[in-house]
Every structure is written in C-alpha cells, then in structure tokens.
Amino acid sequence: MILGHVFFARKAPVVARMLLGAYLVHRHSGRVRRYKIIETEAYDGFHDRASHASRGKTPRTEVMFGKAGHWYVYLVYGMHEMLNIVCGATGYPSAVLIRGVAGISGPARLTKALNITRALNKKPASKASGLWVERGVRVPDSKILRTARVGVSYAGEKWANMEWRFVLKE
DNA sequence: ACGATGATGAAC
C-alpha cells in the first residue's frame, strides 16, 4: 500500500516515527527496489531553528510550505543531495529527512546509491515520480532509539536537543 | 582532525 497525502499530513515527528519499518520504493531503469527505512529526522514548523524553513519561505524552502507527500531534495556541503518528504498541513513548513535504509546508512550515501538528485525536488511521492513509500510492518517502541538530530548544534539549546531523530535498532 | 565543494541567505 502506497503512503500518500493523508499519511504525511501530520506533524513531522509523528511521521518520522511512523516511517521506521516502512519501505522506500525506487524505480530506476525499469527495476523496482524496496528499501526498509531505518533512520529519520523531523524538521518541524516555523520556529525550529534547525529547519531551513525557520528563515521563512525562500525559493529553496518553498516546497516545505506546500502540500504534504512531496519530495524536498537539496544540496548540502556542495556535494551531497538530501532526501526529505514534506509533512504537515499545507502552509505549515515541515519535513522528514530520510537518513538511512537497511544496508545504506547516511543520507548522502542513500541518495548517491539510488541516483536521487534535485531533479526529484517538488515531485510527488508516487509511482509517477519513480520514488514512493509503502507501508511496512509495525515496529514496536522497544526497537526504536530516539536521539537529538545530527549536525544541528548551531540551532540553540532547545532545538539542538530536541529528540527528533529516530533509529530502528536491527 | 580535516578537506572537498557549491548553493544559500544575509549583509553590505
């Protein structure tokens, strides 16, 4: 079952938690592959200083303010593409960074392995775009590790310490 | 511990 707008139209931390155990499904040159999602991070709302959206709507962040269930892909450090899915109500900026799938850990390694680039930015998470998400098995809380997000120490104590990183212990 | 490498947003 493909997860669509209704699934993603809730608060990013909730989506980040629920995505663990779900499958990132990718079609590339006719081949379909499923990857179990094992690590995510939430970026939520206007005030989250770790979120690109905290500086307001810009050409880059515009998609975060748009409809849930679309991809937000951007370049970081001049070389790494990051894959995010837009969450929440339309007009409320939030997204979940997909940091790892089974067999591939690290958000930059993930996009490199799956050939995901900014060409996918603003596209829907559906078969039409070639990259979508399917429901997985339910994962109990006992198998989930919750921590602060990676690389956001600049965001101030409150936001840097927010435990919005979710890892599935395998 | 650090360099690669370029887009982004803010300041000027």
Place this chain on the structure above:
DNA sequence: TTCATCATCGTA
C-alpha cells in the same frame, strides 16, 4: 557582490 555557513563523508 561578497561572505560565512552548511540536515556529510572519506581519508588520515
């Protein structure tokens, strides 16, 4: 137009 910064990774 310039500048500091950055949701990282591989090599050391």
